[in-house]
Amino acid sequence: xxxxxxxxxxxxxxxxxxxxxxxxxxxxxxxxxxxxxxxxxxxxxxxxxxxxxxxxxxxxxxxxxxxxxxxxxxxxxxxxxxxxxxxxxxxxxxxxxxxxxxxxxxxxxxxxxxxxxxxxxxxxxxxxxxxxxxxxxxxxxxxxxxxxxxxxxxxxxxxxxxxxxxxxxxxxxxxxxxxxxxxxxxxxxxxxxxxxxxxxxxxxxxxxxxxxxxxxxxxxxxxxxxxxxxxxxxxxxxxxxxxxxxxxxxxxxxxxxxxxxxxxxxxxxxxxxxxxxxxxxxxxxxxxxxxxxxxxxxxxxxxxxxxxxxxxxxxxxxxxxxxxxxxxxxxxxxxxxxxxxxxxxxxxxxxxxxxxxxxxxxxxxxxxxxxxxxxxxxxxxxxxxxxxxxxxxxxxxxxxxxxxxxxxxxxxxxxxxxxxxxxxxxxxxxxxxxxxxxxxxxxxxxxxxxxxxxxxxxxxxxxxxxxxxxxxxxxxxxxxxxxxxxxxxxxxxxxxxxxxxxxxxxxxxxxxxxxxxxxxxxxxx
Amino acid sequence: xxxxxxxxxxxxxxxxxxxxxxxxxxxxxxxxxxxxxxxxxxxxxxxxxxxxxxxxxxxxxxxxxxxxxxxxxxxxxxxxxxxxxxxxxxxxxxxxxxxxxxxxxxxxxxxxxxxxxxxxxxxxxxxxxxxxxxxxxxxxxxxxxxxxxxxxxxxxxxxxxxxxxxxxxxxxxxxxxxxxxxxxxxxxxxxxxxxxxxxxxxxxxxxxxxxxxxxxxxxxxxxxxxxxxxxxxxxxxxxxxxxxxxxxxxxxxxxxxxxxxxxxxxxxxxxxxxxxxxxxxxxxxxxxxxxxxxxxxxxxxxxxxxxxxxxxxxxxxxxxxx
Ligand SMILES: Nc1ncnc2c1ncn2[C@@H]1O[C@H](COP(=O)(O)OP(=O)(O)O)[C@@H](O)[C@H]1O
Ligand SMILES: [Mg+2]
Numbered sequence: 052x053x054x055x056x057x058x059x060x061x062x063x064x065x066x067x068x069x070x071x072x073x074x075x076x077x078x079x080x081x082x083x084x085x086x087x088x089x090x091x092x093x094x095x096x097x098x099x100x101x102x103x104x105x106x107x108x109x110x111x112x113x114x115x116x117x118x119x120x121x122x123x124x125x126x127x128x129x130x131x132x133x134x135x136x137x138x139x140x141x142x143x144x145x146x147x148x149x150x151x152x153x154x155x156x157x158x159x160x161x162x163x164x165x166x167x168x169x170x171x172x173x174x175x176x177x178x179x180x181x182x183x184x185x186x187x188x189x190x191x192x193x194x195x196x197x198x199x200x201x202x203x204x205x206x207x208x209x210x211x212x213x214x215x216x217x218x219x220x221x222x223x224x225x226x227x228x229x230x231x232x233x234x235x236x237x238x239x240x241x242x243x244x245x246x247x248x249x250x251x252x253x254x255x256x257x258x259x260x261x262x263x264x265x266x267x268x269x270x271x272x273x274x275x276x277x278x279x280x281x282x283x284x285x286x287x288x289x290x291x292x293x294x295x296x297x298x299x300x301x302x303x304x305x306x307x308x309x310x311x312x313x314x315x316x317x318x319x320x321x322x323x324x325x326x327x328x329x330x331x332x333x334x335x336x337x338x339x340x341x342x343x344x345x346x347x348x349x350x351x352x353x354x355x356x357x358x359x360x361x362x363x364x365x366x367x368x369x370x371x372x373x374x375x376x377x378x379x380x381x382x383x384x385x386x387x388x389x390x391x392x393x394x395x396x397x398x399x400x401x402x403x404x405x406x407x408x409x410x411x412x413x414x415x416x417x418x419x420x421x422x423x424x425x426x427x428x429x430x431x432x433x434x435x436x437x438x439x440x441x442x443x444x445x446x447x448x449x450x451x452x453x454x455x456x457x458x459x460x461x462x463x464x465x466x467x468x469x470x471x472x473x474x475x476x477x478x479x480x481x482x483x484x485x486x487x488x489x490x491x492x493x494x495x496x497x498x499x500x501x502x503x504x505x506x507x508x509x510x511x512x513x514x515x516x517x518x519x520x521x522x523x524x525x526x527x528x529x530x531x532x533x534x535x536x537x538x539x540x541x542x543x544x545x546x547x548x549x550x551x552x553x554x555x556x557x558x559x560x561x562x563x564x565x566x567x568x569x570x571x572x573x574x575x576x
Numbered sequence: 577x578x579x580x581x582x583x584x585x586x587x588x589x590x591x592x593x594x595x596x597x598x599x600x601x602x603x604x605x606x607x608x609x610x611x612x613x614x615x616x617x618x619x620x621x622x623x624x625x626x627x628x629x630x631x632x633x634x635x636x637x638x639x640x641x642x643x644x645x646x647x648x649x650x651x652x653x654x655x656x657x658x659x660x661x662x663x664x665x666x667x668x669x670x671x672x673x674x675x676x677x678x679x680x681x682x683x684x685x686x687x688x689x690x691x692x693x694x695x696x697x698x699x700x701x702x703x704x705x706x707x708x709x710x711x712x713x714x715x716x717x718x719x720x721x722x723x724x725x726x727x728x729x730x731x732x733x734x735x736x737x738x739x740x741x742x743x744x745x746x747x748x749x750x751x752x753x754x755x756x757x758x759x760x761x762x763x764x765x766x767x768x769x770x771x772x773x774x775x776x777x778x779x780x781x782x783x784x785x786x787x788x789x790x791x792x793x794x795x796x797x798x799x800x801x802x803x804x805x806x807x808x809x810x811x812x813x814x815x816x817x818x819x820x821x822x823x824x825x826x827x828x829x830x831x832x833x834x835x836x837x838x839x840x841x842x843x844x845x846x847x848x849x850x851x852x853x854x855x856x857x858x859x860x861x862x863x864x865x866x867x868x869x870x871x872x873x874x875x876x877x878x879x880x881x882x883x884x885x886x887x888x889x890x891x892x893x894x895x896x897x898x
Contacts, residue, residue: 117755117893138757153752155745156885162741167756173737216756331879 067129068093068224068255069114069145074123076109083109085279086123091224096246096256097285098270100263100300103495104468105276107259108150111226114257115147116140127224138167146217147226150259152209156202160184160195164216188215191252192245206355207238214245225249226257231265232523233356236556243269261300263293275299301498311509314533317346320486320517321367326376326386328366336362337541339376344486344517349508351532352521355559359541360521361403364490367519368400369393380486394423399484399516401475403491405468409475412464416456417445419463420478448477453503469500476507487511490521505531525555582829583711590825591723592781596803597810597817598730599774603649604807605734606767607747607886610652611667613775614800615674616645620779621795622678625788626685634694634784638719641780642773648674649772653765660890671800675793685790694718694785717785719777730814743767747884750891760891775800798862805865808872811881824861831857 069091076084083106091097101107112118114125116134125132127143134140140147154163161180165171171180181197188195193211201209210230217225227246231239246256246269260266266273267288275283275296282299321344330336336359344350354360365371367378369390378386385393402408410419421430421441429440445459452473456466463474472492479487489508493501508531512518522528528535529550536546537558545564547554557567596613603610620641628637648670655666694717702713712724734740742763745753750760782795789795802824810817834840835847835854847853871877878887 115755136757137755141757147755149755153749153755155749155752157748157882158741158744163752165738166741166745166753167758171738173739175736175738175741333880 066092068127069257070126070129071110071114072124072126074110074113074120074125076106076113076118076120078109082279084113084120087276087279087281088284089114089274089281090285091255091257092272093255094250094253095271096250096258096269098266098273098288099257099259099276100261100266100273100296101276102261102300102497104278104497105261105300106279107261107276108228110276111147111228111257111259114140115145115226117147141217141220141222144221144223145226146220146222146224148210148213148217148228148230150228150232152206152213154201154209154212157200159198159200160204160212160215161197163201163212164197164219168220184215184219187219191215191218192241192248206233206357207235207241210234210242211245218249222254224255224257226259228259229261230258231260231262235355235559236525236552237560238355239265263296263300266296267293277301311531312513314348314512316348316533317515319343320346320381321519322379322382323363323367324376324379326363326366326378327374328362328371329374330359330362335541337366340538340541340543341376342536342543342546344519346485346517347512347515348533349512349518349520349531351528351535352519352538353525353528353535353555353559354523354538356523358538360490360538362541363538364400364402364488364519364521367393367488368398368402394482397483397485399479399482399487401472401479401487401489401492403494405471405475406464410463410471413462416449416454416459416461416463416466416474417441419474420445420448420481423478423482444481448474448481452477452507467500469496469503472496472500472504473507476504480507480511484511484516487516487518488521489518491523492520493522493524493527501527525552580707580710582833583826584714584716585829586826587712587822588716588720588825589786589828590822591717591720592778592786592799593803593806593821593824594723594726594818595774595778595781596800597806597821598726598814599771599778600803600807601810601812601814601817602730602743602767602774603771604887605743605747605812605884606764607750607884607889607891608653608656608764608768609663609667609888610649610656610670610768610771611664611804612649612652612670612674612800613771613803614796614798615671615678616648616772616775617779617782617796617800618678618793619648619674620645620776621783622682622685622779622790623776624780625783625790626682628693628784629685637784638694638777638780642776645674645776645779646769646772648677649768649775650765653768656890657761657764657768660892663888663890679792682790682792686792693788697721717781719781719785727814727818734814744884747886750886751893754891754893764891775803778803798865801869802861802865805868805872808868808878808881808883812884827861831860 067090071087071089074084074087087106087110089110099107099111109118113120116137116139127145132143161177161184164184165180184197188211193215195204195208195211201212204212210233214225230242234242249256258270270288272285272287273283273296274281274285277300323340323342326337326340327335328337340363352360362371366373366386369385369388369392373386377384380393380396380398383396385396406412421444424430425436430437430444442459448454449456449459454473454477455470463471466474492508493504496504508518508520520528520531534546534548535555537544537555539559539561544558544562554567558564596617600610600613623644624637624641627640628634652666652670655661656663696715696717698715699713703709734743742753742758746758746760746763754760779796783790806817806820806824809820834857837845838848839845847857
C-alpha cells in the first residue's frame with residue numbers, strides 16, 4: 052500500500068520523480084543491491100548501466116513493487132511509498148517493461164493490455180477497446196494490431212504491446228529493462244524515436260542497459276552499478292567519455308577487441324540441406340534452411356531471438372526431428388538419428404540453457420564432465436565406471452580450464468555462470484570434436500568470463516574444429532566469426548563475410564541479401 | 577435396445593461427468609491440477625445422500641455436498657498453492673483421504689430406507705421437438721437441466737468476460753498477471769474451490785438423481801478419473817468437455833444395454849453369449865482415461881493440445897525464469 056507520509060524537506064526538491072536511497076536487497080548468497088542510490092529527474096532519459104548481474108533489474112524490480120527492499124527508502128514525487136505489489140507501483144504511475152516480457156501468449160493484444168484493470172467490469176466488449184488501444188498506439192508511434200494474438204507477434208511488436216500496456220495505465224515513469232537486447236539495429240532506431248516522443252509527452256524514462264554505445268546515444272544522465280554498488284550517480288552524459296563509463300562499469304580497463312588469426316577454412320564438416328522442422332507447438336520453425344560450416348572456421352548465426360535458432364541447434368544436435376531435408380556431419384547423415392549417434396561422430400554442443408540442458412545441476416563436477424565419455428575406456432571398465440580415472444580426469448580439467456570449484460565432488464549447481472560454462476566447455480572440448488555448436492555461450496556472464504569463453508572458442512577454431520556460433524549478441528558475432536549468416540523466421544536471409552552491420556541489421560528485420568543489394572536498402576528503414 | 581432410451585439415459589449419466597469435468601477444467605485453467613476429483617465426488621455423493629436421508633430435503637443435500645467437497649478441495653489448494661508442493665502427489669492424497677472419509681461416514685448408509693429424490697421434469701415446448709425433445713427434454717432430472725445451463729455459461733465466462741480473461745492469464749503466465757496486480761494466489765484458491773464444488777455437485781447428482789443411493793466407492797466407480805481424462809480430451813474447452821461428457825454417458829449406458837438382447841442387427845449377440853466380453857466393454861472408458869492421461873503427461877504433446885502453460889507449476893513471485 053502507498054503510505055502518504057508527506058516528506059518535503061529542503062534537500063529533496065520535488066523535481067525528482069523518483070528517489071531511491073540506500074536500497075539493500077539480498078538473494079540467497081548474493082548481495083544484489085548494496086546501499087544503492089538512484090534519482091530520476093522529470094522528463095529525462097536516465098540510463099542505468101552495469102554488467103550482467105550488477106543488480107540493475109533487482110533495483111528496478113524494487114521500484115516496480117515486485118521485490119521488497121530490506122533497507123532503504125523509495126520516494127515518488129517527494130512522497131514516501133511502500134509498494135507491496137506491482138499493482139501499487141502502477142497506481143503510483145510507475146510502469147516497468149521487463150527483460151522477459153510479461154505477456155500472455157495465447158491472448159490478444161487488447162486482452163493483455165486490459166489485464167488486471169477494473170474496466171471493463173464484466174463483459175469484455177473487445178471491439179470497443181480494440182479501437183481505443185489502436186488510437187493510443189498511434190499517438191506514440193507504436194503501431195500494432197490490437198486483435199493479434201501475442202504469439203503471432205515479433206519480439207519488437209511485443210515490446211510495443213508492453214509499452215502501450217504501461218501507457219494505458221497512465222504510467223508517468225517508464226522503466227525499460229534491457230529493451231534493445233531483443234531488437235535488430237533498425238528496430239532499436241524505432242524504439243529510440245518512441246522514447247523521445249514519450250519524453251515530449253512529459254514522461255520520464257529509466258533505460259537499463261549494459262551497452263555503452265547505446266547509453267551514450269540515448270541517455271541524458273547515467274547511474275552506474277557495479278556488483279550491487281553505485282559507482283556513479285546521475286552523471287551528465289555530455290561530461291563523460293565511453294572509456295570512463297566502461298571503467299566505472301567493470302572496475303578496470305576493457306579491451307574492446309579480441310585478436311584472431313586469419314582463418315584457413317578446410318573441408319565442409321557440417322552440411323545442413325534444405326531442412327524443414329517444427330517447433331514444440333507443431334508450427335513450422337525452420338523452412339527449407341541450408342548452410343555449411345567448414346573445418347577451422349567460426350560460422351556466426353545472427354538473428355533476433357525466436358526466429359528458429361533454438362530449433363536449428365536441436366536439429367543439428369539430434370534433439371529434434373526434421374520433417375524434410377537432412378543434416379550431414381563429415382558426410383554422414385545425422386538428422387533423425389539419436390543425440391548419441393552425432394556425439395560419437397564428433398559433435399560438441401554448448402547449449403543455451405546451461406543449468407538444465409548443459410549440466411545436471413545436482414551432480415558433481417566429475418559426473419558432469421564424464422557424461423560424454425563414460426562409455427569408453429579408460430573411464431569405463433566393462434560395465435563399471437572407474438571412479439579413480441574419472442576423478443583424475445575431472446581434476447585435470449579443473450586445472451586446465453581454471454574452474455573455481457572447491458573440489459571435483461561439489462555439485463555444479465553451486466558454480467557461478469562463468470565457471471559452469473567452463474565446465475561445459477571443458478567436457479565438450481576434451482572430446483576433441485570436429486563440430487561444435489555453441490548457442491549464446493556468453494549470455495549472462497561477466498566480462499572476465501566472456502573473455503575466457505571467447506579465447507576457448509578461438510583456440511578450438513585454430514585446432515581445426517568447425518564452429519557454429521548462434522548468438523543474439525552482434526558484437527560477439529562480429530568479433531569472433533569468419534562469416535555471418537542471418538536467420539529470420541526459420542530462413543537464412545544471407546551470408547556476409549565482412550563486418551557490415553547495416554546489412555546484417557536489415558537482414559535481421561526480414562530482408563534478404565539479394566533484395567538489399569538490389570538497392571532496396573533505403574525503403575524499409 | 578432402444579437408441580432413444582440409451583441416449584436419454586446417456587444425457588442423464590453424462591451430467592455426472594459434465595459437472596466434474598467442468599470443475600476440473602476451471603481448476604486446471606487457473607494452473608492447478610487436482611487429481612482428487614474422484615474423492616471429492618465420493619464426499620459429495622455420501623453427504624448429499626445422508627443429508628437428504630436425515631432431513632428429507634434433497635436440495636439441502638445438494639448444497640451440503642457442494643460445500644463438503646469444496647472444503648476438501650481447499651486442503652489441496654493449501655498444499656499446492658501456499659506450500660507449493662507437488663500437485664500430483666497432493667491430489668492423489670486427497671483422493672485417498674476423501675475416499676476414506678466417505679466410506680467411514682457412509683457406513684450403514686446403504687441399508688437406509690427410501691429417500692425423497694430430486695424431481696424429474698419435462699420442459700413444455702422443447703420436449704415436443706422430434707427426437708431431440710425425447711432425448712434431452714423429457715423426464716430428466718432438474719440437475720440435468722442445470723447442466724445444460726452451465727455449459728454456455730462456462731464457455732461465455734472463460735472466453736468473453738473479464739474474470740474469465742484473468743483466469744486464463746493466471747493459468748498461462750502467472751507472472752504477467754501478478755505484474756499487473758492480479759492476485760494469483762487468491763484466484764487459484766477460488767478456482768480450486770469451484771472445482772471442488774462442482775465435483776461435489778457431480779457426486780450429489782449420482783446419489784440423488786442418476787442412480788440414487790450409496791454404494792460405497794462403487795457409487796462413483798472411477799468416474800472422477802474419467803473426468804480428468806476428459807479435460808485433456810476436451811483441450812480445456814467447455815463445449816468439447818460437454819460433448820465428451822455426454823458421449824461417455826451414452827457409452828456407459830450402451831455397454832450396459834448391449835449385453836441384454838439375444839440378437840444384434842439380426843445376428844447372434846456375441847455380448848450375450850460371451851458374458852466376459854462385457855467386462856472388456858466396461859473397461860473401455862477406463863482404458864481411454866489411462867491413454868489420455870499418458871498422452872497428456874507428455875509435455876510436448878500437452879503444448880500442442882493447448883494446455884494452460886503454467887499447469888501444475890506453483891507460482892513463486894520473483895522466481896527466476898517466471
Ligand atoms: N530471483 C533471484 N534469485 C536469486 N538470485 C537472484 C535473483 N535475481 C537476481 N539474482 C542475483 O542477483 C544478482 C543481480 O541480478 P540482476 O539484478 O538480475 O542483475 P542485472 O539485471 O544487472 O543483470 C545476480 O548475482 C543474480 O544472480
Ligand atoms: Mg537484468
